[in-house]
Amino acid sequence: MTPSIVVESATKRFSLRHAHSIREVTIRMLRRQSRYERFNALDGVSLVVEQGTTVGLLGLNGSGKSTLLKLISGVMRPDAGRVRVRGRVAGLIDVGAGLHPELTGRENIFLNAAILGMGEPEITKKFDSIVAFAEIERFLDTQVKFYSAGMFMRLGFSIAVHTEPDVFLIDEVMAVGDPLFRVKCREKLRALRAEGMTMVIVAHDIPLLKELCHRGVLLAQGRVVFDGDIDRAARLLVESRTAPIG
Amino acid sequence: MTAVRPAVPELVEPGRTGGLAQVLRHRYLLRLLVRRELKARYQGSVLGLGWSYVRPAVNFSVYFLMVGVFLKMNRNIDYFAIYLFSGMVLINFFTETLHSTTRSIRGNAPLIRKVYLPRELFPAASTLVSAVHFVPGLLILVVGALATGWTPSLVGAAAIVLALAVIAVLGLALGLLCAAYNVFFRDFEQVIDILNIVIVWSVPMIYPWMVVRDAVPDWALDLYLASPLVTAVSLFQRAFWFPAAARPFELPPHLFTNGVISLAGALLVLGLAQYVFSRKQRRFAEEL
Numbered sequence: 001m002t003p004s005i006v007v008e009s010a011t012k013r014f015s016l017r018h019a020h021s022i023r024e025v026t027i028r029m030l031r032r033q034s035r036y037e038r039f040n041a042l043d044g045v046s047l048v049v050e051q052g053t054t055v056g057l058l059g060l061n062g063s064g065k066s067t068l069l070k071l072i073s074g075v076m077r078p079d080a081g082r083v084r085v086r087g088r089v090a091g092l093i094d095v096g097a098g099l100h101p102e103l104t105g106r107e108n109i110f111l112n113a114a115i116l117g118m119g120e121p122e123i124t125k126k127f128d129s130i131v132a133f134a135e136i137e138r139f140l141d142t143q144v145k146f147y148s149a150g151m152f153m154r155l156g157f158s159i160a161v162h163t164e165p166d167v168f169l170i171d172e173v174m175a176v177g178d179p180l181f182r183v184k185c186r187e188k189l190r191a192l193r194a195e196g197m198t199m200v201i202v203a204h205d206i207p208l209l210k211e212l213c214h215r216g217v218l219l220a221q222g223r224v225v226f227d228g229d230i231d232r233a234a235r236l237l238v239e240s241r242t243a244p245i246g
Numbered sequence: 247m248t249a250v251r252p253a254v255p256e257l258v259e260p261g262r263t264g265g266l267a268q269v270l271r272h273r274y275l276l277r278l279l280v281r282r283e284l285k286a287r288y289q290g291s292v293l294g295l296g297w298s299y300v301r302p303a304v305n306f307s308v309y310f311l312m313v314g315v316f317l318k319m320n321r322n323i324d325y326f327a328i329y330l331f332s333g334m335v336l337i338n339f340f341t342e343t344l345h346s347t348t349r350s351i352r353g354n355a356p357l358i359r360k361v362y363l364p365r366e367l368f369p370a371a372s373t374l375v376s377a378v379h380f381v382p383g384l385l386i387l388v389v390g391a392l393a394t395g396w397t398p399s400l401v402g403a404a405a406i407v408l409a410l411a412v413i414a415v416l417g418l419a420l421g422l423l424c425a426a427y428n429v430f431f432r433d434f435e436q437v438i439d440i441l442n443i444v445i446v447w448s449v450p451m452i453y454p455w456m457v458v459r460d461a462v463p464d465w466a467l468d469l470y471l472a473s474p475l476v477t478a479v480s481l482f483q484r485a486f487w488f489p490a491a492a493r494p495f496e497l498p499p500h501l502f503t504n505g506v507i508s509l510a511g512a513l514l515v516l517g518l519a520q521y522v523f524s525r526k527q528r529r530f531a532e533e534l
Contacts, residue, residue, distance in 0.1 A: 006257060014532060021433045074260025074362035075531045084257040091361065098357055102286040111282055114275040115361055166255070 002086070004167050004198040005049040005072055010081035012042040012067050012222075041067040043222040044081065049167075051086070052196040056203070056213035056230055058237045063219040065202045069169050072200065087166025090116050092157065099156055101145035105136050108144050109159060116163045126162045133188075134158035135181075150178045157181075161188055168192065170201045186211070206234045261362050261528075266520055268364035275363075279371040284378060298379040299386075302338055306331055313452050323454060324491040325394045328387075332486040333451025333479040335383035339376055340413050340475065341442040346372040347421025348428050348438045355534040365527045366520070369425045373418045391486045402485040408505040409481035412474050412512055419516035426526035429533050449479040455498055471498050474508035481505050 015036035019025040028035050042064045049055050057065040070076040071083045073091050098112040109130055113123045131137055134154040139147065147155070161168075170189070189212055193199060203209055209216065209230060216233025218226040218240075226236050269276060288294045310327055313319045320326035350368040351358065358365060428434040450458070458470050470476060480498050488497060498504070 003257070017533070020431070022431050022437075023433070025431070070531065072260065075358075075360065077261055077528045083259060085260050086257050087255045089260055089362075098361060100282055100286060103282060107282075107285070111278045114272075114278050115357065115363060120274050 001050040001052075003048045004051045004086050005047065005200070006082075006084045007045055007047040007068070007071070008082045008084075009044040009046050010042055010068075010071055010078040010083055011040060011044055012064075012071060012076065013038050013079045014041050040222050042071070042078070045219075045222070045224055046081075047217060047224065047227070049198060049200065051166075051198050053214045054193050054199040054201065054212055056201050056209040056216045056233070057219060058209065058216055058233050059219035060237075060240065064222040065219055066171055067222075068219070069171050069200060069202060072167070073169055085167055088117055088163070089167045089169065090160060090163040090165035091169035092160045092171065099144050099152065102143060104143055105131075105140045105147070105155060108155065112156070112159045113163070116160060117165075118163060130158050130162050133161070133184075150181065154181055157185055161192065166198060168197055168199045170199060170203070172202055172204070206237070210234060265364070265524060266366050266370070266516075269366050269370045272364060272367060276367055276371055276374070279367060280374045280378070283371060283375045287375075295382075299382050302334065302383050305338075306334060309334070309452055319453070322493075323495070324493045325487060328390055328394055328396075328487045328490070329483060330451060331383075331387055331390060332482045333449060335380065335387055336409060336413055336479055336482045337446055337449055337451055337475070338383065339380040340417050341445055342379060343373050343376040343414075343417035343421055344424065344438055344442060344445075345435075346376060347418070348424035348435045350421070351425045351429050351530060352432075352435075352534065359531050359534055365530060366422065366523065369418065369421045369523075373414065373421060376417070377414065387486055391490070394490045396486065396490045399489065402489065405481040405485040405502070405505070408502070408509065409478040409485070412478045412481075412505065412508045415509065415512040415516055416474055419512060419519040422516075422519040422523045426523045429526070429530055445475065448473065449475050450483075450498075451479055454495070455480065456496065471504070474512060477501065477504045477508045 015038050017036055018033075019028050019035045025035065045064070045068060047055075047068075057068060059065050067076065069091070071078055072085060073089050074085075077083075098115040099108050100111065103111065109127060110120075110123055113126075113130070114120075118126075131140060134151075134157070136147075136151055136155055139151065144152065144155070186208065189199070189201075193212060199212075201209060201212060213230045215228065216226070216230035217224060218233045218236050220240065226233050284295070288297065306327075309330055314326045314330065323329050347369040350372040351365065354368050357363070358368075424434060424438055428438075446452075455471075455476065459467055462470070476498065480501055484497055484501060488495065
């Protein structure tokens with residue numbers, strides 16, 4: 001098997017900055033106070049994801065799941081270690097981050113799809129399919145700021161799944177949207193999985209993870225504490241909610 | 247089970263690509279970003295893009311009335327309106343570029359935190375939006391200059407191109423630097439806005455450069471004339487105003503030589519700015 005994602009002892013330190021303006025920086029420097037507070041969001045995490053597998057990232061809040069996704073997507077760079085990815089990475093990291101409220105649905109499809117890495121011919125080709133999946137035909141030329149939360153999320157999801165990336169990152173998106181569309185999303189993800197797409201999913205919805213993932217990785221305080229069977233990972237997570245591990 | 251993807255791409259570190267070369271590769275996205283900014287800015291406003299005519303028009307009228315008529319500058323300078331306006335459109339282009347590029351990264355924080363894109367795209371898009379706003383002013387300037395009996399010439403055209411190149415390259419270069427620093431120091435944009443007030447008066451646009459020559463020591467004059475902004479504005483005046491002006495007026499010495507040196511300097515700053523930006527942008531996502 002060819003690996004799609006290779007994370008080699010990646011460490012990400014966050015510095016919580018106390019000073020955000022020139023005034024604050026000056027005051028803190030004069031008083032010789034520290035301007036930073038450091039902590040490790042990820043601490044020597046290694047992970048290899050083979051092509052075509054779906055991995056669920058589990059962990060309590062603040063365990064480093066989202067940070068790991070951001071390292072894989074390239075939004076953040078590791079302070080130590082190395083992250084490598086094969087092919088196009090696209091993410092459902094906060095649906096609709098690229099949707100602009102003042103633009104219409106149609107304009108947003110082109111803009112957001114381009115942001116996710118599609119070119120003009122590709123977008124034109126997939127346009128109808130994106131619209132149909134999002135079920136926004138009637139509101140295509142309405143500004144997105146008038147969309148309901150459900151429509152907004154449907155549009156964002158639809159554009160993202162049509163990117164056809166090699167690696168698909170999904171962060172806490174199934175929590176929103178109406179139940180009917182959630183079922184549709186789930187089916188779409190299952191179809192993508194069957195097509196052999198590599199996916200990394202972060203969700204608190206354990207039944208969903210059990211259904212979709214081949215493998216579960218449990219993180220605690222920035223370290224991998226379990227990597228293997230998804231059911232076992234889910235059970236460990238439930239246990240850790242009552243008795244913290246790590 | 248279908249679709250085993252045919253070509254297997256190499257394992258690469260994500261987020262490694264960058265630089266202005268990447269902006270050229272993302273031309274389509276750049277175009278959409280520019281369109282978005284233009285649309286979003288004027289959406290729901292009565293005049294729409296017309297505002298980019300109104301602002302310079304009011305700005306111009308105030309200066310013309312106060313400095314030209316009341317302070318009698320139009321007695322010293324033939325066609326003071328053209329003199330003033332040729333400097334003003336160019337400097338507005340520059341200050342607006344600085345203003346908007348400085349905010350371009352913070353303004354797109356939600357996107358930068360979530361999706362990896364070459365971050366140079368945002369300052370580049372802001373620069374292009376300023377360029378779009380600059381066009382109406384330039385057209386008015388051409389009409390005005392033609393009305394005063396101006397005839398286009400090859401030397402004039404060269405001056406225009408050189409001045410525009412200096413302003414655009416320098417604007418983008420400083421914009422990249424300011425955008426990066428504004429991520430780390432949130433009040434950087436205030437500093438830039440104050441600087442913009444100074445910039446307007448640091449060029450011979452409301453007054454002739456000779457008043458500086460007659461008032462300051464030689465070294466200060468050399469410093470003043472070394473400013474690429476002074477050179478660019480003088481080049482624009484050389485192109486649009488100087489040929490039709492009847493009264494004797496000296497242009498700053500070695501104008502074209504200084505223009506070429508300014509452009510070379512601006513390109514150097516652009517290279518430096520790109521390097522600093524590419525290092526700073528690694529921490530953008532966590533700082534925003």
